[in-house]
Amino acid sequence: MFILVNFKAYDVDPVAIATAAAAVDAETATNIGVAPQAADIGPVSETGATTWAQHTSPVEPGSHTGQPLAEGLARNGATGTLINHSERRLTLAEIDASIRAAERAGLDTIVCANNPDQIAAVAALGPDAVAVEPPELIGSGTPVSQADPSIVSDAVEAAAGVDPAVDVYCGAGISTAEDVDAAADLGADGVLLASGVAKAEDPAAALDGLVTE
Amino acid sequence: MFILVNFKAYDVDPVAIATAAAAVDAETATNIGVAPQAADIGPVSETGATTWAQHTSPVEPGSHTGQPLAEGLARNGATGTLINHSERRLTLAEIDASIRAAERAGLDTIVCANNPDQIAAVAALGPDAVAVEPPELIGSGTPVSQADPSIVSDAVEAAAGVDPAVDVYCGAGISTAEDVDAAADLGADGVLLASGVAKAEDPAAALDGLVTE
Amino acid sequence: MFILVNFKAYDVDPVAIATAAAAVDAETATNIGVAPQAADIGPVSETGATTWAQHTSPVEPGSHTGQPLAEGLARNGATGTLINHSERRLTLAEIDASIRAAERAGLDTIVCANNPDQIAAVAALGPDAVAVEPPELIGSGTPVSQADPSIVSDAVEAAAGVDPAVDVYCGAGISTAEDVDAAADLGADGVLLASGVAKAEDPAAALDGLVTE
Amino acid sequence: MFILVNFKAYDVDPVAIATAAAAVDAETATNIGVAPQAADIGPVSETGATTWAQHTSPVEPGSHTGQPLAEGLARNGATGTLINHSERRLTLAEIDASIRAAERAGLDTIVCANNPDQIAAVAALGPDAVAVEPPELIGSGTPVSQADPSIVSDAVEAAAGVDPAVDVYCGAGISTAEDVDAAADLGADGVLLASGVAKAEDPAAALDGLVTE
Numbered sequence: 022m023f024i025l026v027n028f029k030a031y032d033v034d035p036v037a038i039a040t041a042a043a044a045v046d047a048e049t050a051t052n053i054g055v056a057p058q059a060a061d062i063g064p065v066s067e068t069g070a071t072t073w074a075q076h077t078s079p080v081e082p083g084s085h086t087g088q089p090l091a092e093g094l095a096r097n098g099a100t101g102t103l104i105n106h107s108e109r110r111l112t113l114a115e116i117d118a119s120i121r122a123a124e125r126a127g128l129d130t131i132v133c134a135n136n137p138d139q140i141a142a143v144a145a146l147g148p149d150a151v152a153v154e155p156p157e158l159i160g161s162g163t164p165v166s167q168a169d170p171s172i173v174s175d176a177v178e179a180a181a182g183v184d185p186a187v188d189v190y191c192g193a194g195i196s197t198a199e200d201v202d203a204a205a206d207l208g209a210d211g212v213l214l215a216s217g218v219a220k221a222e223d224p225a226a227a228l229d230g231l232v233t234e
Numbered sequence: 235m236f237i238l239v240n241f242k243a244y245d246v247d248p249v250a251i252a253t254a255a256a257a258v259d260a261e262t263a264t265n266i267g268v269a270p271q272a273a274d275i276g277p278v279s280e281t282g283a284t285t286w287a288q289h290t291s292p293v294e295p296g297s298h299t300g301q302p303l304a305e306g307l308a309r310n311g312a313t314g315t316l317i318n319h320s321e322r323r324l325t326l327a328e329i330d331a332s333i334r335a336a337e338r339a340g341l342d343t344i345v346c347a348n349n350p351d352q353i354a355a356v357a358a359l360g361p362d363a364v365a366v367e368p369p370e371l372i373g374s375g376t377p378v379s380q381a382d383p384s385i386v387s388d389a390v391e392a393a394a395g396v397d398p399a400v401d402v403y404c405g406a407g408i409s410t411a412e413d414v415d416a417a418a419d420l421g422a423d424g425v426l427l428a429s430g431v432a433k434a435e436d437p438a439a440a441l442d443g444l445v446t447e
Numbered sequence: 448m449f450i451l452v453n454f455k456a457y458d459v460d461p462v463a464i465a466t467a468a469a470a471v472d473a474e475t476a477t478n479i480g481v482a483p484q485a486a487d488i489g490p491v492s493e494t495g496a497t498t499w500a501q502h503t504s505p506v507e508p509g510s511h512t513g514q515p516l517a518e519g520l521a522r523n524g525a526t527g528t529l530i531n532h533s534e535r536r537l538t539l540a541e542i543d544a545s546i547r548a549a550e551r552a553g554l555d556t557i558v559c560a561n562n563p564d565q566i567a568a569v570a571a572l573g574p575d576a577v578a579v580e581p582p583e584l585i586g587s588g589t590p591v592s593q594a595d596p597s598i599v600s601d602a603v604e605a606a607a608g609v610d611p612a613v614d615v616y617c618g619a620g621i622s623t624a625e626d627v628d629a630a631a632d633l634g635a636d637g638v639l640l641a642s643g644v645a646k647a648e649d650p651a652a653a654l655d656g657l658v659t660e
Numbered sequence: 661m662f663i664l665v666n667f668k669a670y671d672v673d674p675v676a677i678a679t680a681a682a683a684v685d686a687e688t689a690t691n692i693g694v695a696p697q698a699a700d701i702g703p704v705s706e707t708g709a710t711t712w713a714q715h716t717s718p719v720e721p722g723s724h725t726g727q728p729l730a731e732g733l734a735r736n737g738a739t740g741t742l743i744n745h746s747e748r749r750l751t752l753a754e755i756d757a758s759i760r761a762a763e764r765a766g767l768d769t770i771v772c773a774n775n776p777d778q779i780a781a782v783a784a785l786g787p788d789a790v791a792v793e794p795p796e797l798i799g800s801g802t803p804v805s806q807a808d809p810s811i812v813s814d815a816v817e818a819a820a821g822v823d824p825a826v827d828v829y830c831g832a833g834i835s836t837a838e839d840v841d842a843a844a845d846l847g848a849d850g851v852l853l854a855s856g857v858a859k860a861e862d863p864a865a866a867l868d869g870l871v872t873e
Contacts, residue, residue, distance in 0.1 A: 139753065326560060508671035
């Protein structure tokens with residue numbers, strides 16, 4: 022399993038959480054990654070944590086201002102990027118171009134979507150992975166694997182029907198090892214989470230709580 | 235005069251250009267700033283160059299993904315931010331909120347706009363500075379101070395009519411000391427430029443050429 | 448006073464409400480206008496009601512798909528258009544261009560904004576009128592003239608400071624004649640409302656209730 | 661074959677072109693539809709022409725301003741709607757919701773996309789039809805069936821691989837019966853065009869030229 026912790030625009034110390042994530046990653050069989058804001062990618066990657074961007078621009082190098090160019094993310098230490106997160110939706114053509122941009126810069130890709138139909142749609146664009154996050158469960162505290170397990174298994178099936186090589190993640194409401202295990206049982210290759218770790222009083226303990234039971 | 239060099243999403247070495255900018259800034263009476271991509275702010279600010287963001291998100295800390303939070307830009311070394319660049323247009327409410335976000339994080343602000351009426355509009359929102367950039371001249375190679383000098387003097391007058399404390403910059407097509415001097419003669423407090431320096435074969439020489447005659 | 452009733456995307460009979468509005472307009476000293484969806488402008492204007500668009504595209508005639516061209520709204524009976532409604536925010540450059548598009552087609556303009564600073568900003572662009580609608584009060588049932596009267600008087604002052612010829616409207620939570628009178632006492636030239644009339648069980652009675660006490 | 665003529669935001673007489681389209685539709689075996697701006701849907705549909713919207717909002721009835729609600733388009737005479745036209749791009753979630761909105765209102769759907777991968781993506785969302793339009797050929801005068809025939813046959817194959825019930829259209833540069841026949845030979849069920857008819861000096865003759873050789 023791969024657990025990716027999105028720091029969003031939380032008022033937190035990204036280096037401290039990344040340091041904790043790198044330690045848990047080293048001590049356990051679970052792979053942990055972190056997704057800080059673009060400006061924090063450099064110092065976060067220097068902790069040794071597997072570092073992802075929250076978003077990459079679909080553009081090629083050129084006259085574009087205020088957008089995170091894939092090459093700029095990569096040269097500061099990112100090894101992957103979320104695309105089309107529910108808080109950063111893109112047009113279909115931009116999703117397609119963002120996957121191409123990430124490939125160009127050597128970044129892995131996880132493309133987010135709302136439901137199994139949309140998962141099939143983004144799987145058709147050839148990303149490394151897709152992630153299903155039902156909008157109504159984001160930030161709800163109720164894990165998707167419990168509130169709506171079929172959405173996870175349907176997403177796994179939908180992606181496999183289009184491209185069996187595409188990994189499938191799920192997200193929304195995940196905060197315990199039980200939730201992570203339930204996601205794995207439903208066929209997910211990993212989970213996305215955010216506040217459960219990044220806003221925890223003790224992020225290291227929260228991460229430990231995800232990988233041990 | 236303040237010269238702000240926007241690195242856009244150019245395929246350039248941001249640290250090398252920033253190092254050159256810091257040197258010219260130290261050796262001359264002209265203040266030079268640089269605006270790299272968000273992920274490059276840390277290494278660029280470590281050169282000692284005055285570092286600006288190309289864009290800041292209007293949001294407050296919280297559940298927002300893939301947006302550059304003002305606090306995140308500031309903690310990595312940015313001291314100011316462009317807002318509403320012609321390649322990163324915002325709604326009016328977002329411009330207002332972005333100025334508030336920058337103030338919250340201690341970032342200076344330059345809000346871009348197309349013409350004198352829009353300059354008056356953004357001056358009413360209380361930024362530190364405004365910048366007029368006629369869209370048809372961006373990247374044209376023809377300096378705004380020569381192609382349409384009245385747009386600069388009208389922008390200076392428009393901003394002063396709303397708030398005399400707001401500085402006024404101009405941009406588009408500027409590449410020589412003569413262009414910079416012409417902007418100053420028209421009442422501008424500084425200039426924005428991009429390709430003239432950032433894509434020059436020798437950025438240090440291009441910067442020298444802006445401040446000496 | 449001018450009362451403009453926004454039909455939004457409500458599931459209502461636009462012709463029936465417009466017919467009621469035209470009757471109240473004819474029988475009283477208050478001017479009533481209605482703002483249906485673009486596709487309903489023709490049949491609504493045929494009732495004799497003063498018909499406004501909810502939005503106009505900033506574009507000039509040409510290769511643009513799925514946008515309401517100002518000339519198309521006008522030829523079907525619209526005499527004015529809202530611009531930058533809180534549910535249809537535009538960039539500053541688009542607000543400017545939308546005012547120009549409306550002028551080109553002979554449409555009156557009301558540009559919406561959140562607060563007095565933004566009112567000053569949009570007044571600088573030369574619309575016929577501006578409308579202040581505090582986002583937190585929209586749909587709240589609490590009239591802006593009661594919840595935050597200073598926002599209305601400050602907006603009136605802000606607009607007058609930029610351009611005394613610009614009319615000022617207010618909106619959010621208005622549903623009674625008392626609310627309308629309070630808005631007038633604060634210096635407003637008119638009010639915007641929506642659900643209070645459009646979703647009323649008896650829209651004609653709701654309109655009567657706005658103009659008589 | 662179905663030929664859908666997009667009137668875009670052209671400065672043309674929509675009723676005149678629609679009248680010509682209805683006549684050609686009645687006189688030939690080819691089905692002709694027209695896609696006027698939202699405000700023109702009523703008078704255009706009264707000509708008897710098969711009338712499509714250029715865009716429908718993804719929203720359900722409610723508090724949404726300046727967006728064409730599917731029900732509003734349908735009650736004024738539209739029988740179908742384009743979705744995600746290259747000049748009106750939507751996020752993936754909006755494309756999905758727009759298809760649902762159109763179904764709710766009884767409108768047929770054609771979802772546009774750039775290339776065969778994106779065609780597979782949108783086919784996964786269950787529209788009635790998809791349309792491939794290579795952006796670089798739009799308005800080029802060079803028909804897609806001639807410039808890049810494999811993009812059409814690849815799109816037909818990509819859609820069939822996802823859902824054989826989805827019709828496939830192509831567009832960009834089509835202006836003659838030869839182009840239409842070439843599209844049919846490549847497996848297309850119809851074509852989208854715009855300026856070739858809508859901006860022709862004699863739209864009726866241009867339509868005749870599409871269906872006879």
